[in-house]
Amino acid sequence: xxxxxxxxxxxxxxxxxxxxxxxxxxxxxxxxxxxxxxxxxxxxxxxxxxxxxxxxxxxxxxxxxxxxxxxxxxxxxxxxxxxxxxxxxxxxxxxxxxxxxxxxxxxxxxxxxxxxxxxxxxxxxxxxxxxxxxxxxxxxxxxxxxxxxxxxxxxxxxxxxxxxxxxxxxxxxxxxxxxxxxxxxxxxxxxxxxxxxxxxxxxxxxxxxxxxxxxxxxxxxxxxxxxxxxxxxxxxxxxxxxxxxxxxxxxxxxxxxxxxxxxxxxxxxxxxxxxxxxxxxxxxxxxxxxxxxxxxxxxxxxxxxxxxxxxxxxxxx
Numbered sequence: 001x002x003x004x005x006x007x008x009x010x011x012x013x014x015x016x017x018x019x020x021x022x023x024x025x026x027x028x029x030x031x032x033x034x035x036x037x038x039x040x041x042x043x044x045x046x047x048x049x050x051x052x053x054x055x056x057x058x059x060x061x062x063x064x065x066x067x068x069x070x071x072x073x074x075x076x077x078x079x080x081x082x083x084x085x086x087x088x089x090x091x092x093x094x095x096x097x098x099x100x101x102x103x104x105x106x107x108x109x110x111x112x113x114x115x116x117x118x119x120x121x122x123x124x125x126x127x128x129x130x131x132x133x134x135x136x137x138x139x140x141x142x143x144x145x146x147x148x149x150x151x152x153x154x155x156x157x158x159x160x161x162x163x164x165x166x167x168x169x170x171x172x173x174x175x176x177x178x179x180x181x182x183x184x185x186x187x188x189x190x191x192x193x194x195x196x197x198x199x200x201x202x203x204x205x206x207x208x209x210x211x212x213x214x215x216x217x218x219x220x221x222x223x224x225x226x227x228x229x230x231x232x233x234x235x236x237x238x239x240x241x242x243x244x245x246x247x248x249x250x251x252x253x254x255x256x257x258x259x260x261x262x263x264x265x266x267x268x269x270x271x272x273x274x275x276x277x278x279x280x281x282x283x284x285x286x287x288x289x290x291x292x293x294x295x296x297x298x299x300x301x302x303x304x305x306x307x308x309x310x311x312x313x314x315x316x317x
Contacts, residue, residue: 007299008038009104010291010307014242015046017284017309018100021240025049029100030090030234032083032227037065039102044072050100052076053093055083057132057218082132084226090234099239101231105224106246124184129210129217139213143186144179148172158221158249159212166193167209183210211247224250228257232281235312240284242309251288251306258283258310280316284309 008014022029022043027050031040034056044052052075056062062078069076081089083103090096127140146154148168155164170193171180180186187206194205215221231241241258245251261281266273288306295302 007302008042009244009299009302009305010289010295011039011042013289013307014039014102014244015042017242017307018043018102018240019046021099021235021238021311022047022050024099026051027099028053028095029102030055030086030098030231031102031104032086032231033102033104034065034078035061035104037061037068039104040065040076041068043102044069044075050075053089053095053098054078055081055086055089057082059132059134082223084223084230086227086230086234096234097236097239098234099236101235101239101241103227103231103241103243105220105244105250124182127180127183127186127213129214131218137217139217140180142213142216143171144175154216155209155212157212158215159208159210160248161208161212163194166195169193215249221249221253224253228254232257232261232310232312233316237312237315239312240309241312242284242307245288245306245308246304251308254308255288258308261310275314278314280312280314281310282313284311 018029021027027047029043029047029050029052031043031052031054034040034054035058037054040052040054043050052069052072054065054069054076056065056078057080059080062080066078069078077093079089079093086101087096090098127138127143129139130136142154143151151168151171152164155161155167161167167190170189171186174180174185174189186209187204190206190209228241228243235241243254245254258281262279262283264273264277264279266277270277285308288308290307291302291305
């Protein structure tokens with residue numbers, strides 16, 4: 001897919017939320033999920049004094065975005081890394097503290113649109129789903145080798161799939177005949193395994209299983225659990241962390257990290273709250289902000305987006 005057709009989700013709101021932190025010349029902003037580079041390009045354009053560090057685990061995304069961001073020269077540093085490697089990347093670049101961090105979680109438009117990656121259940125493709133195709137197990141390997149109990153756990157925990165046992169029973173029966181290699185066979189199996197009532201709600205019946213496999217293959221929730229606190233630690237006072245999530249499991253992690261940082265942790269009854277117990281963060285959103293109807297009309301992939309932001313208001317003591 002050409003990046004000129006790619007519409008970054010809630011772009012204006014993300015830029016506005018980061019703006020107060022990026023006004024000073026030499027400010028550094030990290031795009032932890034570079035993808036096709038839409039957010040990164042807009043950051044470099046809107047904040048001409050800022051420098052960008054951009055991470056992605058997908059080498060093809062880095063190649064395409066490198067072309068897109070080439071006009072900005074050495075203001076943009078692109079790094080092949082997963083976002084939970086943020087502290088190591090910043091240490092290596094000699095920039096342990098930054099002024100802004102942006103996350104656009106989930107699967108990128110490019111990965112969804114490239115049929116041979118196996119992320120999309122609407123088209124037949126090899127069951128891969130690795131965001132970094134140079135490492136790790138594919139979705140087919142997970143499906144063909146994991147014990148039934150572990151597959152049930154993954155579908156329930158990561159896909160919130162109520163019919164996990166039915167689907168896994170069918171998978172185990174079918175994989176014994178022939179290992180899974182393509183997405184169409186899995187989609188057909190799920191459709192056949194589900195009771196009629198379950199097929200009438202919530203769009204494509206394979207959606208939850210595909211989400212669960214993708215999260216497992218890429219260790220996504222683990223990465224988010226490590227990356228959001230790391231980003232909070234990486235921003236200097238006045239710095240901001242802005243996160244776009246696309247499903248409730250990710251959004252819950254972000255909400256919990258931000259809420260903990262914004263809480264007063266003093267024991268009850270102290271007349272004055274000492275420095276070490278005072279909040280480190282100020283929340284920039286009331287709950288999670290949602291995309292506007294216009295944004296969803298322009299880009300249907302924005303529909304499930306949830307945006308949260310927080311500002312660092314004091315150092316850790």
